[in-house]
Amino acid sequence: MKALVKRRAEPGLWLEEIPEPQIGINDVLIRVDRTGVCGTDLHIHAWDAWAQRTIPVPLVVGHEFVGEVVALGTNVHDFQVGDVVSGEGHVVCGHCRNCMAGRRHLCAHTAGIGVNRPGAFAEFIALPQANVWHHDHGIDRDVAAIFDPLGNAVHTALSFKVLAEDVLITGAGPIGCMAAAVARHAGARHVVVTDINPWRLDLARRLGATRVVDARHESLDAVQKELGMREGFDVGLEMSGNGTAFRDLVANMCHGGKIALLGIPSGQIEIDWTSVIFNMLTIKGIYGRRIFETWYQMSVMLRNGLDIAPVITHRLPFQEYEEAFRLMTSGETGKIVLHWR
């Protein structure tokens, strides 16, 4: 089969012909139809410090995908050939305390597809049946391909109650933009999104942000006044990984405000901890998705009118993966979906 392989410990990805994966008795073999390109893939392509200490070479990369079941292990009874499925990219150990308690998203020994084990940028991927999600009829295929990052957005945006609340999202990357759509869908009042990239702010507006803020030129304090807000944001979603954005967010929360942190900083970040203490803020780290509660929520919201399709700004055949990475580094993309068939 054809696959995008991190073949050598240096920048680049290589389109290669490699053997199809074998399945064990509990596995499902999936023919990949479409894949989403993630910032993680960009890090692996660029071979930055994180990638160098994380990625075993050689490795098939990629973790956002949709495809069709083509073969089943003898122990698999809940799926059928032809089912349209995606995969939860975190393969958990099944034995740690959290796994045993059913809190699989908190597994202490999780392995990521396309990061620690073979990924989805290939014509086929084999996954344990416990990681396979059967899509509802009528879910758009390109949207199905990005359930993984949509899940990050949903997991973060629904970590705290947003109904009737004022929500501040820092970072209008694809995930911040999708989180804006989710917060609106879930009944938030103001959904304010900040970025330093006007193109991305425009995308956030298209996804349903009620006010976008170029953090280079506008202060959140002034925006609060303009909106008639007096006590700060009720819920903050950090989705940039940027220290200045995080400090701005902390400074603009109401007393008792709730902050969910998804953005991954490249180093340590200093914040004003006295605001956290005196304003009694709650800060919660978010990793991945709830397995499979977030998947259920995504499916239900999409059927109930949540529209995140505008976040997909580019569709390319998989052979043009280098162009996809080039476009992503321009900063003028939402999600890019690669078509494999």
Ligand code: NAD
């Ligand atoms: P992205 O890099 O496309 O988006 C980040 C955005 O933040 C960019 O648009 C950038 O311009 C903006 N930004 C930079 N400085 C800013 C500032 N000072 N103020 C406001 N915005 C600023 O990333 P993405 O794919 O949308 O993902 C969002 C974040 O979530 C990334 O940090 C990513 O690494 C992280 N992530 C975490 C998980 C997890 O499980 N915790 C999963 C996926 C992604």
Ligand code: ZN
């Ligand atoms: Zn575990």
